[in-house]
Amino acid sequence: MSVRVQSARFDAGAELNAFSAGLENAGAVVSFTGVVRDREAGGMVAMEIEHYPGMTERAIAGIVEEARRRWDLADALVIHRHGRLVPAEPIMMVATAARHRLAAFEAAEFLMDYLKSRAPFWKKEIGPRDAAWVAAKDGDEAALGRWAAREQ
């Protein structure tokens, strides 16, 4: 299991290969990469990501731990950047490996849903003349519900 919080850009393909190379007998590898995209209104110059050092690592470790408790994972990887990013750069990445594809897919979606709403990152979109904090979507909080329902 590996968790990295960094400002440096990373190479998603190289990370996927390094992750896969270390696996023993995990037939299914799922990855998610989040990429900086333009705002709905267009004209985005950069994205600034603020985070809460200390709590960030702790929160992500807790989320990964919970995923391992729920699914039989061979391995999991989370990389999340902070600082100033420009469009088309990777923001973050999750990878999961399991013997069966359903576990790998579900665990990756679980990690994403929780990282989105429970890891202390805040995104700000910087335009040529304005800047605005990205608002959390109702759907993001709602997405957690599907995992809670399973626990019973």
Place this chain on the structure above:
Amino acid sequence: MSVRVQSARFDAGAELNAFSAGLENAGAVVSFTGVVRDREAGGMVAMEIEHYPGMTERAIAGIVEEARRRWDLADALVIHRHGRLVPAEPIMMVATAARHRLAAFEAAEFLMDYLKSRAPFWKKEIGPRDAAWVAAKDGDEAALGRWAAREQ
């Protein structure tokens, strides 16, 4: 959209990067890689994958088309190998890109479920002294049900 059926090994990380580089404004990229893993009984020497040239490409194209109809995808990629593979080699790969992560995840799972049961590939596990065709799992056919149910 890109579909490749090939015997040559491929580099999943390089494919993921090439796929991502071509995207405009798709913030979410999901990949699935299937890797040759050992049999339950152990001692696997190789995996042989037979396919139905002509129908294979046609079936995969139809599955990708259906995924595009159901989700708003920026792009999709399917690579599937045939011939003789050894443990730890990649068997196949799916990548999807969309504006939102749920679409990218769902489309990737849909593609996997359908490739598994509707694309004409057959796997044979070769041991040191024996060989056996991999049997389809009941669960693989059942997995298609979750997509059919959505159509109503």
Place this chain on the structure above:
Amino acid sequence: MIDCLYFAWVRERIGAPRERVETSAATVMELVEELRGRDPRYGAAFADLSALRVAVDQELSGFDAPLAGVREVAFFPPMTGG
């Protein structure tokens, strides 16, 4: 004339990947019955139809599919790709 294709263990039991078959069968099922009558190898390959899948001109079909105008019929076990 119809091209019959066989894959995986169906191919192994029949002993050939494909063959041209002279037939006047109206459906896939009739073609199966005809082949069964020709040689025990077909009997072995087609023993349990529930374990078989069929594609007619490269589209998955049922055993009741008509053969009029069809060029290619393929028999194989459930697929195991992915």
Place this chain on the structure above:
Amino acid sequence: MIDCLYFAWVRERIGAPRERVETSAATVMELVEELRGRDPRYGAAFADLSALRVAVDQELSGFDAPLAGVREVAFFPPMTGG
């Protein structure tokens, strides 16, 4: 003494990323009330508590969380990672 941390627009409204606060507040809510009384900047930051999240010693908590023994309280909007 409690370290108060502010992130995103909470930080911008208060004008500082962190500060040490001398307080005898028993709960987060009492701390919020105390800060609101000190300066209008806090009033602006804490105007709508439903738009705020709080972490106590780096764990997400409610506004009713007790502060006894606590070293660090952070205020921020809903998170937007991933």
